Amino acid sequence: MRRSFLQVLKDGRSYAKEWPHHSVTAAFTESRVIPVTRKGEQWTPAIAVLNAVLYYQFMPPAQLAQGILLSLIMLSLPLQGLYWLGWRAKQPLSPRLKSWYKELQNKLKGSGEYCQPKGKRGPDYHDLAVIIRRALDTLPPHEH
Numbered sequence: 001m002r003r004s005f006l007q008v009l010k011d012g013r014s015y016a017k018e019w020p021h022h023s024v025t026a027a028f029t030e031s032r033v034i035p036v037t038r039k040g041e042q043w044t045p046a047i048a049v050l051n052a053v054l055y056y057q058f059m060p061p062a063q064l065a066q067g068i069l070l071s072l073i074m075l076s077l078p079l080q081g082l083y084w085l086g087w088r089a090k091q092p093l094s095p096r097l098k099s100w101y102k103e104l105q106n107k108l109k110g111s112g113e114y115c116q117p118k119g120k121r122g123p124d125y126h127d128l129a130v131i132i133r134r135a136l137d138t139l140p141p142h143e144h
Contacts, residue, residue: 012083018126037081054067
């Protein structure tokens with residue numbers, strides 16, 4: 001099943017909101033990509049506009065196109081982070097992460113919470129983020 005570009009960005013945004021920021025997840029790439037993408041969403045538009053204004057003000061008119069192109073590339077950087085997150089959210093888990101997922105699922109089931117994967121081919125990274133967040137919220141620290 002192919003997803004549209006906008007659907008992948010939407011999945012990336014929801015995955016970034018769901019991903020827990022905890023020492024348990026510090027080794028995952030998401031723990032580095034999500035903060036950088038959020039900062040990029042905040043600061044990149046202002047930096048891109050400042051870049052275009054500086055090119056317009058101080059550079060020769062022949063180089064204005066380069067300044068605008070550079071600003072457009074800057075604006076695409078947060079989109080690249082969201083796209084990667086959206087792509088990663090729907091990837092199936094590796095066998096090691098799948099066994100951790102099943103372990104957390106059984107522990108949550110034992111405490112009265114039930115968490116079913118939404119992926120059609122088994123649990124994916126978004127499902128992992130959901131179950132880790134639930135485990136961090138409900139289970140005692142020694143059971144993560």
